[in-house]
Amino acid sequence: MSKNNIQKTTQWLEDRNPNQPEFIQAVKEVFGDIEPLVEADQDILAEAVLQRLSEPDRIISFRVTWEDDAGQVHVNRGYRVQYCGALGPYKGGIRFHPSVNESILKFLGFEQTFKNALTNIPLGGAKGGSDFNPKGRSDREIMRFCQAFMNELYRHIGENTDIPAGDINVGAKEIGYLFGQYRRLKNRFSGALTGKGIEFGGSFLRPEATGFGLIFFVKDMLDRHDQALEDKTVAISGSGNVALHAALKATENGARVTTLSNSEGCLYVEQGLSTEAIKQLIDTTGRVDLASVAEDVNGQWQEDAKPWQYPCDIALPCATQNELDEDDAKALVDNGCQFLAEGANMPCTNDAVATLNEAQIPNAPGKASNAGGVALSGLEMAQNACFNPMSYSQLDEKLRSIMKNVHQQCLDEHKHDDQWINYRQCANRAAFRRVAAGILAQGTG
Ligand SMILES: NC(=O)C1=CN([C@@H]2O[C@H](COP(=O)(O)OP(=O)(O)OC[C@H]3O[C@@H](n4cnc5c(N)ncnc54)[C@H](O)[C@@H]3O)[C@@H](O)[C@H]2O)C=CC1
Numbered sequence: 001m002s003k004n005n006i007q008k009t010t011q012w013l014e015d016r017n018p019n020q021p022e023f024i025q026a027v028k029e030v031f032g033d034i035e036p037l038v039e040a041d042q043d044i045l046a047e048a049v050l051q052r053l054s055e056p057d058r059i060i061s062f063r064v065t066w067e068d069d070a071g072q073v074h075v076n077r078g079y080r081v082q083y084c085g086a087l088g089p090y091k092g093g094i095r096f097h098p099s100v101n102e103s104i105l106k107f108l109g110f111e112q113t114f115k116n117a118l119t120n121i122p123l124g125g126a127k128g129g130s131d132f133n134p135k136g137r138s139d140r141e142i143m144r145f146c147q148a149f150m151n152e153l154y155r156h157i158g159e160n161t162d163i164p165a166g167d168i169n170v171g172a173k174e175i176g177y178l179f180g181q182y183r184r185l186k187n188r189f190s191g192a193l194t195g196k197g198i199e200f201g202g203s204f205l206r207p208e209a210t211g212f213g214l215i216f217f218v219k220d221m222l223d224r225h226d227q228a229l230e231d232k233t234v235a236i237s238g239s240g241n242v243a244l245h246a247a248l249k250a251t252e253n254g255a256r257v258t259t260l261s262n263s264e265g266c267l268y269v270e271q272g273l274s275t276e277a278i279k280q281l282i283d284t285t286g287r288v289d290l291a292s293v294a295e296d297v298n299g300q301w302q303e304d305a306k307p308w309q310y311p312c313d314i315a316l317p318c319a320t321q322n323e324l325d326e327d328d329a330k331a332l333v334d335n336g337c338q339f340l341a342e343g344a345n346m347p348c349t350n351d352a353v354a355t356l357n358e359a360q361i362p363n364a365p366g367k368a369s370n371a372g373g374v375a376l377s378g379l380e381m382a383q384n385a386c387f388n389p390m391s392y393s394q395l396d397e398k399l400r401s402i403m404k405n406v407h408q409q410c411l412d413e414h415k416h417d418d419q420w421i422n423y424r425q426c427a428n429r430a431a432f433r434r435v436a437a438g439i440l441a442q443g444t445g
């Protein structure tokens with residue numbers, strides 16, 4: 001009965017969202033996993049919870065007009081998708097990338113809603129961004145773009161309404177520019193953004209939190225299989241905030257991180273990157289140029305290559321959506337990979353996930369394994385709200401405990417005796433229980 005209804009709702013979703021493949025992919029994955037929960041609770045269908053979760057609360061779309069260094073005027077499109085506010089104020093990052101469109105931001109907002117539910121912090125889900133490409137732009141141009149973007153966004157956010165943070169191409173520098181403009185326009189100082197500089201309401205550990213949290217989660221996955229991170233070979237994609245902090249924490253735990261990458265190719269370091277080399281990459285201002293550091297780190301730069309072709313025990317995709325496809329998953333299986341955890345949001349295609357599942361490789365979805373970033377953002381909000389900063393070690397302890405709890409929620413959903421655990425299905429079910437309960441308790445309207 002419910003299978004039929006899920007199929008009908010999926011068809012309804014596809015009909016309503018033509019040309020939104022990423023959004024449909026994200027929603028279908030969850031729908032595919034929650035059938036027994038829908039079966040067990042009549043209200044979910046009667047109260048149209050699946051349909052309500054398939055339509056964002058609100059999509060704000062706006063023009064961003066800004067001037068480059070030569071005085072030329074440019075127009076970009078800005079968005080904020082306030083996806084679901086049932087569990088708390090809207091919360092999620094901002095992405096600047098030419099690929100940004102409604103489908104991508106809706107999938108990210110949907111994923112964020114489920115991820116935030118798993119943190120147990122009262123947060124709704126949102127995502128925003130622009131098709132602006134910061135590549136090759138000067139600092140002043142980026143500042144003017146951020147200010148122009150905030151000239152519209154400021155109306156829609158606030159510390160109790162919607163609290164944006166960073167995502168791809170939006171780091172501490174961009175958050176500083178966005179926050180400065182927000183403060184000027186509102187004439188008040190409040191924690192309406194997270195990822196701020198430590199001098200103006202930011203939190204210790206926020207820059208590290210997503211990558212570090214990912215490794216805490218991986219350690220728990222390994223622990224459940226009576227294994228440890230020490231001496232494991234780890235392949236990581238990307239070379240941004242998440243990838244580099246995951247690489248650092250993995251290396252500090254005795255693992256050998258052999259790859260980093262970008263959209264042009266892959267850096268392979270057979271003996272593993274040293275912590276010093278990773279720290280230097282983290283300290284690099286601007287974009288990390290992997291090709292030019294290959295020689296310094298005794299590695300090889302391989303144009304057009306991906307990390308997944310190299311042997312590894314653990315794969316951590318930390319770059320972008322759908323970066324790891326079926327062939328990549330097959331290569332990982334053939335090369336002896338034993339675990340995968342997503343640092344990026346939805347980096348594995350559905351076919352890649354099917355391949356990993358078939359090979360019974362535990363694979364953790366980003367909504368569980370990368371939840372450390374938004375969790376630390378939640379802690380930044382808490383510190384802002386009570387004007388009482390926490391120390392690095394207090395936050396580190398809290399982050400570890402939140403990630404442990406996210407992992408435990410997955411284990412709690414694993415209802416049979418098999419050793420192999422379907423982390424994706426378990427995370428989807430645990431998050432859905434919470435989001436659906438919030439929606440149902442608050443009635444219609
Ligand atoms: N920053 C955060 O706190 C969080 C980020 N994420 C997700 O993690 C992923 C990475 O985000 P950040 O590290 O923050 O961004 P970032 O802007 O710091 O780094 C992105 C990296 O991905 C690389 N990249 C982009 N497209 C690629 C491709 N097609 N192939 C290989 N590499 C590619 C870029 O070269 C860059 O190194 C995204 O999926 C983001 O949504 C998830 C949770 C929190």
Ligand SMILES: O=C(O)CCC(=O)C(=O)O
Nearest residue numbers: 092093165167373374377
């Ligand atoms: O810290 C946040 O609010 C958002 C982080 C984020 O964008 C994500 O978890 O994908």
